[in-house]
Amino acid sequence: MGGFRLEIDGAEVAPGAKPTRALDILRIICLSRDQVCSVETLQDWLWPDLDGDQAKAALEQALHRLRKLLGQGELVTLREGRLRLAADKVWIDLQDWEDRLKRVLSGQRDSAMEEQEMLLEGFVGPLFSNGPMPAWSNAAADRVRDGFVELAVRIAKHWQSQGDADRARQACRRALDFYPESAKLHGTLIQESLSRNDHAGAIEDYRRYERALASTGDDEPSPLLRSLVRPFL
Template sequence: MSQGARLEILGPFQVTCGGRRIAVSTGAQRLLAFLALHREGTHRRAAAEQLWPDCTGCRAAANLRSALCRGRRLGSAPAIDTADRSLALTPSLSVDFHEAWDSAHRLVSGLAPVVDGERLVAVLSQVLLPGWDDEWLLLERERWDQLRLYALEALAQRFQTEGRHLSALQTALAAISIDPLRETAHRIAVEVHLAEGNVACAVKRYLEYRRLLQLELKVAPSPLLTRLVRDLPRT
């Protein structure tokens, strides 16, 4: 582990410095997480208004000053830059979300080789700050979910192309757990089963997905997915 400070917001909030966990007040946690999701920085007023939307302007500004006082340094390491009226995390503070976001983008672009794909699946399976219900977090969580869905699907397709059927199937299932109604990962799972010769598993996956769509949305799977099982040889 690096001896510098590290902020983790994929999964439960955590800050470590020199490998040791640091206790951080609730207000400072919110501020650090907010700044982690605004990598280019943000104006003080915007941060105060979004973090404390139910407070008056004066009260929100006071809350921000308190959070800033408690979160500006993590142990002996600086954590927040306060240039002019802007706030941003210091470049020396490593953030797991930034690493995961960049990895997911490279994966979706298809421009970078995949290194340690199984570890990447575990990272992309992480929920952004589970249990937090702050309004400012809702859109950011949706953006993360959409990016990691595309990344997991791209990774599952790579595994499938390489003939790594178990990895492809597990990655597709990780994507399905994020959005069970989305078809792409179900189609990959069906294709993997067929590539392995597991016709019954492929048909079962298709039928389960069809039932789910009918129950939730009253629609049917796409013709592309349906053809995969419709055109199977019959005895």
């Protein structure tokens, strides 16, 4: 999350210039459910232009480089056509964050609020935010975005119900730092302003949403959000 980083026994590993595909194998497995990915999926994603035998050879070569880079062959195992990470030897920030998110979202809002806010503040950023995002990471990136936005909205609605507008809006703004075009976050801010009959504030919230869309090249605002403020425009 944030940016890819590899550590072994607390020391950061410099991958060097060659093992790009080797690291892609590692990244894909880390993003896969239960850290298991089929050989066929890896071949289709990383070597789509090669035929079966060529893709297989390329995968074997990249896997050899990955194991050499890690220095511990047992960290990545191949069994029954599937590559997997040794769960008892590997820690992945994404898996840890999603496990914590699932736990706090499944609990009672009030009792878990402190942990929810810690999770919100501890978010280091979307996947691959320090470089281009490969197509094979889109599903995982969307999952992280949706979970983080849901967390922020839940916190905002809690504080709104407690009459604390500042903390409610702070939660949404924290999430907007990472996902500025999120209609759900902007909609939560607009609804919060409207709940206090702050029509001017709601309009400003909507204008901020429009500016965010324009900055990302998307100039089609949500009809639902526009309908919220249409009577006051």
